[in-house]
Amino acid sequence: MLSQLREIVEQVSKVENVNQALDIFVKQTCSAMATECCTVYLANEEMQRLELMATQGLKFKGDKIHIGFEEGLVGLVKRSAEPINLAEASKHPNFKYFKQLGEEVYHSFLGTPIIYRKQVLGVLVVQQKTPRSFSEMEVSFLVTLAAQLAVIVAHAQTQGQWLLNKKKQQSITGVGASSGVAIGEFWWDDTQPQLSEVYPASTLDIDREQEWLALAIESALSDFRKMRKKLDSDINKEALAIFDLFTHLLNDPMLRKDLKAQIQKGDRADWALRQVVESYSNRFARMSDVYLRERAQDIRELGQRLLFFLHNTEQEQHQLEEPIILVVRELTATILAALPKDKLLAVVSIEGAANSHAAILSRALGIPAVMGVSINLKDINGKTGIVDGYSGKVFISPAKSILSEYRALANEESELSKMVNEAIAQPAVTQDGSHIELMLNSGLSADTNIAINQGVDGVGLYRTEFSFLLQHRFPSEEEQIQQYSSVLNAYPDKRVVMRTLDIGGDKPLPYLPIEEDNPFLGWRGIRFTLDHPDIFLIQLRAMMRASKAHNNLSILLPMISGTRELDDALRLIHQAYKEAIKLDPSIVMPEIGIMVEVPSMLYLLPLIADKIDFVSVGTNDLTQYLLAVDRNNSRVADVYESMHPAVVMALKQIQQICAAHNIPVCVCGELAGDPIGALLLIGLGYTTLSMNTANVAKVKYLVRHAKMSQLTELADKAVVQPYGKDIYNMMLDYFEEQGLSGFVRAGKK
Numbered sequence: 054m055l056s057q058l059r060e061i062v063e064q065v066s067k068v069e070n071v072n073q074a075l076d077i078f079v080k081q082t083c084s085a086m087a088t089e090c091c092t093v094y095l096a097n098e099e100m101q102r103l104e105l106m107a108t109q110g111l112k113f114k115g116d117k118i119h120i121g122f123e124e125g126l127v128g129l130v131k132r133s134a135e136p137i138n139l140a141e142a143s144k145h146p147n148f149k150y151f152k153q154l155g156e157e158v159y160h161s162f163l164g165t166p167i168i169y170r171k172q173v174l175g176v177l178v179v180q181q182k183t184p185r186s187f188s189e190m191e192v193s194f195l196v197t198l199a200a201q202l203a204v205i206v207a208h209a210q211t212q213g214q215w216l217l218n219k220k221k222q223q224s225i226t227g228v229g230a231s232s233g234v235a236i237g238e239f240w241w242d243d244t245q246p247q248l249s250e251v252y253p254a255s256t257l258d259i260d261r262e263q264e265w266l267a268l269a270i271e272s273a274l275s276d277f278r279k280m281r282k283k284l285d286s287d288i289n290k291e292a293l294a295i296f297d298l299f300t301h302l303l304n305d306p307m308l309r310k311d312l313k314a315q316i317q318k319g320d321r322a323d324w325a326l327r328q329v330v331e332s333y334s335n336r337f338a339r340m341s342d343v344y345l346r347e348r349a350q351d352i353r354e355l356g357q358r359l360l361f362f363l364h365n366t367e368q369e370q371h372q373l374e375e376p377i378i379l380v381v382r383e384l385t386a387t388i389l390a391a392l393p394k395d396k397l398l399a400v401v402s403i404e405g406a407a408n409s410h411a412a413i414l415s416r417a418l419g420i421p422a423v424m425g426v427s428i429n430l431k432d433i434n435g436k437t438g439i440v441d442g443y444s445g446k447v448f449i450s451p452a453k454s455i456l457s458e459y460r461a462l463a464n465e466e467s468e469l470s471k472m473v474n475e476a477i478a479q480p481a482v483t484q485d486g487s488h489i490e491l492m493l494n495s496g497l498s499a500d501t502n503i504a505i506n507q508g509v510d511g512v513g514l515y516r517t518e519f520s521f522l523l524q525h526r527f528p529s530e531e532e533q534i535q536q537y538s539s540v541l542n543a544y545p546d547k548r549v550v551m552r553t554l555d556i557g558g559d560k561p562l563p564y565l566p567i568e569e570d571n572p573f574l575g576w577r578g579i580r581f582t583l584d585h586p587d588i589f590l591i592q593l594r595a596m597m598r599a600s601k602a603h604n605n606l607s608i609l610l611p612m613i614s615g616t617r618e619l620d621d622a623l624r625l626i627h628q629a630y631k632e633a634i635k636l637d638p639s640i641v642m643p644e645i646g647i648m649v650e651v652p653s654m655l656y657l658l659p660l661i662a663d664k665i666d667f668v669s670v671g672t673n674d675l676t677q678y679l680l681a682v683d684r685n686n687s688r689v690a691d692v693y694e695s696m697h698p699a700v701v702m703a704l705k706q707i708q709q710i711c712a713a714h715n716i717p718v719c720v721c722g723e724l725a726g727d728p729i730g731a732l733l734l735i736g737l738g739y740t741t742l743s744m745n746t747a748n749v750a751k752v753k754y755l756v757r758h759a760k761m762s763q764l765t766e767l768a769d770k771a772v773v774q775p776y777g778k779d780i781y782n783m784m785l786d787y788f789e790e791q792g793l794s795g796f797v798r799a800g801k802k
């Protein structure tokens with residue numbers, strides 16, 4: 054049966070059209086199980102009914118046939134989420150005879166739910182004319198088939214291939230990449246040449262092609278300068294980093310060399326460009342880190358821009374009369390830059406995810422954005438739409454009631470954003486006088502000019518990996534000094550916490566592949582740098598030498614799991630310092646801290662307290678390691694609970710140990726920038742939080758409107774809750790009571 058199963062799955066997965074796939078599926082299942090009838094029903098949750106999608110053996114000519122969730126044996130399988138095996142179906146109390154299906158000829162019935170991630174998506178049924186009970190083997194076979202079918206169905210549904218509630222279907226869901234809501238007309242422009250449409254072409258005049266390429270590179274560089282200038286007044290520096298990244302890449306000798314070499318082989322410049330860009334972007338696309346994977350899109354965008362200039366196509370300035378909701382295949386920073394900001398209500402992108410540079414840019418511009426939306430472009434132009442950047446929903450020609458609901462929401466939104474930004478320069482002090490230090494997380498993009506965020510007290514986490522990942526080799530000490538100085542000099546009077554290299558895990562270096570079965574438990578962070586004192590010492594020295602102008606550097610060690618690692622790291626830090634002051638005696642020894650992200654440190658912290666100057670809690674990894682759940686695996690995303698009781702208790706414990714030993718402590722994981730998470734952490738006693746620039750104004754506002762006494766009370770209750778959802782819901786209630794629900798806009802769990 055295993056080979057039959059494989060064969061069915063193989064045949065079905067070859068077919069692109071899902072309805073055809075289902076037809077093949079039911080036919081093959083009948084023949085594999087030697088039975089006369091097989092039917093697939095899919096659940097329409099909105100209508101509370103199961104709709105017949107494909108059958109072999111029942112009367113069905115593509116008409117709408119449906120069975121209510123409460124009706125018959127099929128409904129019972131859906132409700133109970135368990136297989137039902139009956140030799141004589143009509144004897145079962147739930148049996149219901151559906152005349153239009155011509156079922157009267159069948160006696161035996163075996164139905165099994167089609168379940169995907171705990172959700173019953175439908176029911177798979179086989180029926181037979183002769184009364185007989187299906188064997189245990191056959192039941193297992195059908196259950197296995199249903200599990201395979203579930204994956205196909207779930208995939209097709211996310212692709213929007215089945216709109217079960219066609220008339221009622223009002224929204225398409227993507228990924229909310231920039232919060233906020235917008236209402237307006239959709240606008241889609243598909244007039245530009247696409248890199249993906251460049252096909253193999255050779256040249257006899259290699260020199261001319263080389264010249265053509267050089268000219269295109271120059272034009273693109275000057276275009277990036279113009280774009281950067283144009284956007285400079287609108288957005289913060291981090292968002293502008295995309296143009297610095299493009300400039301940096303275009304000036305990269307390796308990329309130029311690769312492009313030239315490809316043309317030298319006889320390829321036409323545009324075809325050479327496509328090949329080189331694809332090989333670069335594939336390298337990023339293969340990385341398991343979501344953020345880095347999304348950099349593949351930046352590389353493609355760069356290629357796309359170069360193509361414009363190779364084709365000598367000056368980008369048209371679109372004359373838009375009214376503000377629009379921009380629909381694009383792939384949102385890019387240049388598309389955003391080319392359109393006047395006051396004409397852009399929102400952005401809907403078919404491809405892309407929440408961490409792409411373009412998504413960062415739209416957040417910086419304050420434009421709601423939804424990415425990964427399966428939308429039919431042909432029908433979209435000029436239609437009225439709603440974009441909900443919170444839920445990731447996009448409505449096309451919505452009903453009046455929905456429109457008025459969203460109009461009210463949009464008004465609330467603009468008031469909220471005005472409100473939080475008015476207070477950005479104010480100190481983050483709670484109503485009862487507790488000062489909270491708000492720091493910035495940075496370094497995840499290739500920004501040489503770090504975002505200058507006026508609202509922060511310094512940089513709480515500067516991730517140094519990115520400049521290592523973008524190169525073809527380890528960056529030199531001088532290159533690192535340059536990079537780090539630009540960050541340290543941007544905050545001359547404030548503390549900048551730079552973390553030493555945290556590669557490995559989900560961030561392998563392209564030039565140093567590490568093959569491991571469990572990379573998150575492997576050669577990662579400090580483990581790697583301690584094994585490579587050469588690389589570590591260069592980085593430490595570069596940081597120290599870069600700090601000489603302002604002496605504002607603190608060094609943070611990632612992934613420390615034991616005392617020996619800390620001792621070894623400290624020894625190397627002191628060695629680097631000795632070497633650095635030989636070159637410049639004015640350099641001051643930086644403060645040294647550790648990330649608490651490996652659970653072992655919860656127990657060791659009191660014992661190593663006198664060795665360190667500060668602690669930074671990495672909730673992203675702490676949650677991953679405490680709950681044994683991969684932070685990048687979407688299958689277990691619901692297990693990755695950032696407010697899991699064990700996580701909350703661990704956070705309380707870390708805070709208490711640090712307070713008892715007088716160690717300054719900051720939280721720099723994503724929880725610190727989340728409205729609910731931030732207030733919970735403050736209640737737990739944390740007074741320093743480090744977050745992405747986008748969250749600073751919101752969190753500051755929340756701090757200024759909260760009472761420490763109330764937050765402490767909430768946190769005291771949180772640490773005795775056995776369920777994470779109760780902690781979350783309790784915090785949600787608090788937000789509602791305080792009139793702050795606009796910051797969350799998500800329902801109870």
Ligand code: PEP
Binds near residue numbers: 516650672673723
């Ligand atoms: C963390 O683990 O919470 C953290 C801030 O580090 P990173 O996300 O870079 O692993």
Ligand code: MG
Binds near residue numbers: 650671673674
């Ligand atoms: Mg971490």
